[in-house]
Amino acid sequence: MMELTATQAFWLGHLFHASSRQMALGECADEQNLALAELLAWEQRLVVQRVPTPPRHLPARFIAVEVCR
Template identity: 70%
Template sequence: MTDLTSTQAFWLGHLFHASSRQLALSEYAVEQRLDLAALMTWEKRLAVQGVVVPPRHRPARFVAVEVVR
């Protein structure tokens, strides 16, 4: 697929922007006032249509902590 519709380009642009800024989609959606479910739906839809979708930034959920006594 080479030509994107304006809607596909809109969502793909947001996905690339979130990825390049290393933001979780949930954080990016709040910041940009986007519907998170729509953003995730378009991420999946574009991938199924054969469009290269950028990798998600997934922040670490656990942080290693060293206890010093």
């Protein structure tokens, strides 16, 4: 297993926090007072560095509705 730098661990921790709480990254960034662009950039940087990242939670885009007649 590779050793993470403090900066890598910081951003990876936020990514795991969002994943474990099933939060969208935008919601997590707002909650943690982070810039979403920076969180996304670090997610991509970690992937390029072959650091295992958690799966991203993608909220449902549509909801089921029932039509009554």
